[in-house]
Amino acid sequence: MVDTPHERGATREPLLPAFAGFLALRFLAVRRINLIGVIGIAVSVSAMIFVISLFAGFISDIRDSVRRVSPDVLVTTLPRDVDFADLDAALTTDDDVVSTAPRLRHYAMYRARGRRRVSSSSASSSRLIVRADEIQLVELIGVDPDREWRTTQLLECVAPFGARTPKDLFRVSPEQVEAWRIEQGLAPSPGLAVGTRPALSLGLYRINVGGLEFAEELSLFSASFREIDGHVELDPESKIVYVGRPFRTEHRVFDQTKALLDIDVLREDLLDYDPSFDPAIVTDVAVRVRDGADPTTVARRLQERLADRFGATCLTWEQQNQVYLDAVDQEQALMKLVLVVVMLVAAFLIYVTLHMLVTQKTREIGVLTALGASPGGVLKLFLFAGGVVATVGCALGVGLGLLAVTYANDLDRWAGAEFGFRLFPASLYALDQLPFHLEPGWVVQVVIGSLSVAALAAWLPARRAARFQPVRALASE
Amino acid sequence: MTPPPVLTARDVHKSFRLGSRDIPVLRGIDLELAQGETVALLGASGAGKSTLLHLLGLLDRPTAGEILFDGSRVDDLRGWQRARLRHRQIGFVFQFYHLIPELSAIQNVQLGALMDLGLGAWLGERRAIRERAQALLADVGLADRARHRPNELSGGERQRVAIARALIAEPRVILADEPTGNLDSETAAGVLELLFRINRERSISFFLVTHDAGLAARCDRVVRIRDGRILDGRIPDGRIPDGRIPDDNPAAAAARPADTGS
Known part of the structure; x- marks a missing residue:
């Protein structure tokens, strides 16, 4: 006997009716147009994984490079005549301050005195070559080598070239200078070649494009304003220094615009500082905080302590580079927005292909209903079809994305060697290779996001199918 | 005690809305x-035959009145409950077969068994369902056509596949909408033989919508419908009627076999 009365209390239909799986796969298999949805999802997922990994790598590298050139806390906006000893005394009273290092910023120009080898490894960088008589502007950063070494990572970026102490990083020996002169065909230095010479440490990029050589003579020009009898006058200075050890922080702006030298050379030779009665002037102080201490908290505390007396501003390493880091974040956000649009296009493709499938299968939907498929079952049939398209697309996309991330550098190098075309030229991006950083969490998020968007795209036509009146569906042509 | 009829329509009305008007x-x-029992429903086009068939098959709801299955009202069940009842108790055979073109003959038959089965349960019963579908195809004479797609089958073969599909869920009623209407007379005769054999062997009730007086004459009873009303064929509760063919249909009367009795 039929259990009709029991149908009223019967348990609901299965979560995924067998016919949905049975039929969805066959509907999809015979319609190549469904490949459009699969390809759309695969392309968008692989693009997301590639671009997000690339940006994560860029950002990670940028943060590392920013971190290298930025102390934990930087004390800045100091008065002109502040004495570093006073500042140091005030700073080191804080329990979380481990060490401090004075810095003095000053602008200068230099002109190389040697002959230039006008050559370049690539056509794109030849435009950047400096002529022999060209004058370059540079921002000098005078550092106390020993203190700086203890306080920041900056001097770790300077090529040691046999230097035994931090101070050696900013000196060249007379023998090195004479060797350069001989190589250049110049006469030996006038007078006795004794004592070390002050060296200017330049970014490797600047040295390469300028064709500068180690121990090469540079004429360094600078000027400062001096108040005499109520009048402000420009006081120019010049000094012979030598090309010292190159540095490379990977922070492109820093490497291209800054030069490091001993703070005493800067004070005494270019700013006419007299250590016997002038204060040990600084423009900034780098501060290293204790491991485990929060730089933001320390910076806020130091700011409160120094504001009244020195009018100083204390910035964490992130605050020092806020605009730069924000710009990178903004670029990443924009790129994600573009990728979301790509994903929406892929979802639209799924919607269109499923909508077509539902339209073409109207009569079959009526037949299924006559055979006992419920509206919910019909809904699940088309949701399952959309799910299969999305899942296959995601699986392909993840595979393609991982392959692209793994082999992009090889492909880029191969394309450069075979066709002279680099997707990411090193001269433009100052990168040896693309800095991919693959985060599994991001891949999972991309997959979940793609499946969710695809499910939404599939739900609309599936709902339409479930709402068909079976009698009308059966009558459709 | 007489068992209740398997399917009952009680004062059923159906109207369709056309613009602002209700068309009864x-x-x-x-x-x-x-x-x-086998019942033939005869009537002109537009008389309401297919509409009645859809209401009896729970594909549509009456505007007024009741549909009962085994004496219990079923037209007011929820959508999924009516779907389940339809799957378990009612089979459909259509004039145009309505096979799924992407599936082979045996897959079309199997599909009839999958409607209320979960994917997991199906994986467990897959072999048994396939064997049952193969046996049904053999029963309708298509054992060697199991792997053929509908477009590789003749009209008669397609209808046999559709009949096997209707049988796989072991329904108690089969509703057939002009099952031979799209077949030549020789093929139609073969299909009818099959239907009546199934009726005899399995005791399945058949409700056949047809224009074919010859087919109607072979049924236990003929019901005529005109303008949405039954002209004759009203029966007493629970009894198989005498299958009288109306006097105003001489063709059908002539076609009626002598042994049906009247």
């Missing part, structure tokens, strides 16, 4: 279908 199609249908 069925106007108070009373009908009963007993277990194992």
Whole structure:
């Protein structure tokens, strides 16, 4: 006997009716147009994984490079005549301050005195070559080598070239200078070649494009304003220094615009500082905080302590580079927005292909209903079809994305060697290779996001199918 | 005690809305279908035959009146409950077969068994369902055509596949909408033989919508419908009627076999 009365209390239909799986796969298999949805999802997922990994790598590298050139806390906006000893005394009273290092910023120009080898490894960088008589502007950063070494990572970026102490990083020996002169065909230095010479440490990029050589003579020009009898006058200075050890922080702006030298050379030779009665002037102080201490908290505390007396501003390493880091974040956000649009296009493709499938299968939907498929079952049939398209697309996309991330550098190098075309030229991006950083969490998020968007795209036509009146569906042509 | 009819229509009305007007199609249908009975529904185009078939098959709801299955009202069940009842108790055979073109003959038959089965349960029963589908195809004479797609089958073969599909869920009622209407006379005769054999062997009730007086004459009872009303064929509760063919249909009367008795 039929259990009709029991149908009223019967348990609901299965979560995924067998016919949905049975039929969805066959509907999809015979319609190549469904490949459009699969390809759309695969392309968008692989693009997301590639671009997000690339940006994560860029950002990670940028943060590392920013971190290298930025102390934990930087004390800045100091008065002109502040004495570093006073500042140091005030700073080191804080329990979380481990060490401090004075810095003095000053602008200068230099002109190389040697002959230039006008050559370049690539056509794109030849435009950047400096002529022999060209004058370059540079921002000098005078550092106390020993203190700086203890306080920041900056001097770790300077090529040691046999230097035994931090101070050696900013000196060249007379023998090195004479060797350069001989190589250049110049006469030996006038007078006795004794004592070390002050060296200017330049970014490797600047040295390469300028064709500068180690121990090469540079004429360094600078000027400062001096108040005499109520009048402000420009006081120019010049000094012979030598090309010292190159540095490379990977922070492109820093490497291209800054030069490091001993703070005493800067004070005494270019700013006419007299250590016997002038204060040990600084423009900034780098501060290293204790491991485990929060730089933001320390910076806020130091700011409160120094504001009244020195009018100083204390910035964490992130605050020092806020605009730069924000710009990178903004670029990443924009790129994600573009990728979301790509994903929406892929979802639209799924919607269109499923909508077509539902339209073409109207009569079959009526037949299924006559055979006992419920509206919910019909809904699940088309949701399952959309799910299969999305899942296959995601699986392909993840595979393609991982392959692209793994082999992009090889492909880029191969394309450069075979066709002279680099997707990411090193001269433009100052990168040896693309800095991919693959985060599994991001891949999972991309997959979940793609499946969710695809499910939404599939739900609309599936709902339409479930709402068909079976009698009308059966009558459709 | 007499068992209740397997399917009953009680004062069934059905109207369709056309713009601001209600167009009545069925106007108070009373009908009963007993277990194992074959009933032919005769009527002109637009008389309401297919509408009545859809209401009896729970594909649509009446505007007024009731549909009962085994004496219990079923037209007011929820959508999924009616779907389940339809799957378990009612089979459909259509004039145009309505096979799924992407599936082979045996897959079309199997599909009839999958409607209320979960994917997991199906994986467990897959072999048994396939064997049952193969046996049904053999029963309708298509054992060697199991792997053929519908477009590789003749009209008669397609209809046999559709009949096997209707049988796989072991329904108690089969509703057939002009099952031979799209077949030549020789093929139609073969299909009819099959239907009546199934009726005899399995005691399945058949409700056949047809224009074919010859087919109607072979049924236990003929019901005529005109303008949404049953002209004759009203039966007493629970009894298989005498299958009288109306006097105003001489062609059908002539076609009626002598052994049906009247």
